[in-house]
């Protein structure tokens with residue numbers, strides 16, 4: 001139940017968009033979204049409801065047909081999800097809160113859910129080299145692909161260790177399924193603990209990821225058993241809410257975000273079919289269009305170190321308080337998630353050269369994809385924007401009484417800082433041999449994506465909460481980034 005995100009850019013050259021109907025729909029959607037942001041609050045709500053409706057019914061789709069609405073089913077057809085404590089597609093939520101009460105420990109089912117007789121449960125020891133390799137191989141060959149089966153996520157083993165062993169991790173939440181006869185690992189689901197704030201409530205939740213069933217075992221209703229088993233095991237630990245993301249529409253997204261892509265290596269992106277060369281341009285022009293300067297420009301920019309953990313924790317929690325769905329970080333989380341790890345994650349801070357204060361930071365992670373059946377390239381190196389934070393002039397903003405004016409002033413202040421930071425992030429990503437830099441339209445990303453030449457892709461990511469009812473959250477109010 002992680003992301004899809006393994007989706008293609010629509011077109012290299014948005015200005016000469018010639019790729020047909022799907023792109024026109026996307027262009028219309030983007031301008032609709034822009035119009036919506038400029039509309040008065042009441043009208044915004046109505047437009048948003050309309051957009052959400054289109055989304056769920058699959059009317060909004062990208063050029064490859066993989067829009068946010070793919071596989072939308074009626075509630076009745078969700079044989080599994082209709083039995084679960086999740087918000088129904090047609091439900092209007094007015095008050096936030098749990099759908100089901102917490103279950104006392106002595107009432108939590110004690111035995112694992114039964115599996116078909118050829119299979120057995122097997123916890124994966126992520127710290128064991130042999131077992132992490134088995135997990136890596138399962139995912140590399142069977143995890144998320146784009147709709148046209150051109151790319152498949154290829155999370156590295158070191159990435160998986162980083163993702164699955166954060167502070168508070170539990171071995172009982174790294175759940176594998178093996179074939180009883182030969183012990184081959186054929187399915188997996190994982191959870192990690194995370195403090196998540198939804199509107200004004202902070203809850204200890206489990207963040208579910210890496211749900212995968214071997215290609216040969218698909219459509220046999222194994223996924224529901226995995227989901228029920230991880231739920232049982234989180235109940236045993238006294239946790240009753242989960243957060244997860246998926247490219248498919250399930251009941252019911254709390255938010256839907258769109259992927260944006262910034263070419264760093266346009267020639268390779270065209271060669272692997274990630275993007276297309278518009279008829280009106282040439283490769284040389286395209287390369288020039290996306291060329292980046294060699295050096296970063298933010299004064300005081302340097303890799304984040306252990307000594308920055310306290311300052312970054314304060315900075316990020318304050319920045320994330322602006323959003324409606326966001327993690328709440330302890331210092332241990334910041335240390336784990338945001339200090340660079342070779343080949344996995346890059347974290348940078350801005351230290352004011354005079355005061356030595358940490359004023360901003362950003363991070364990105366590496367998630368390559370296997371390029372399926374391409375004669376020239378086997379891997380697409382993608383960097384994904386992770387957490388960042390900038391200081392905002394809160395005292396000045398508080399003096400502005402008009403809400404709309406305050407928003408404009410905040411966005412201006414954030415944009416000023418963020419543009420330069422993200423430009424530097426692109427330069428650093430290019431320096432580290434990434435081919436593309438991906439970002440969702442969450443947090444304040446829309447303040448820089450257009451100016452920094454990101455283009456809309458054909459993938460959407462839906463955010464879900466399990467056993468938590470809450471009102472829909474706009475993408476730019478999402479402050480949670482899932483791996």
Ligand SMILES: CC(C)(COP(=O)(O)OP(=O)(O)OC[C@H]1O[C@@H](n2cnc3c(N)ncnc32)[C@H](O)[C@@H]1OP(=O)(O)O)[C@@H](O)C(=O)NCCC(=O)NCCS
Nearest residue numbers: 001002078079080081143144212213218219220221222223
């Ligand atoms: C996702 C995956 C595990 C589903 O397994 P499957 O064999 O296709 O489906 P199953 O027959 O076991 O189960 C179908 C049920 O799982 C649900 N389901 C499918 N994908 C899901 C997802 N990503 N998250 C949660 N539930 C999902 C279906 O909606 C269906 O339930 P419903 O009848 O209530 O609608 C499998 O397709 C897979 O490994 N895909 C590649 C990796 C991937 O996409 N992982 C999910 C990342 S978000």
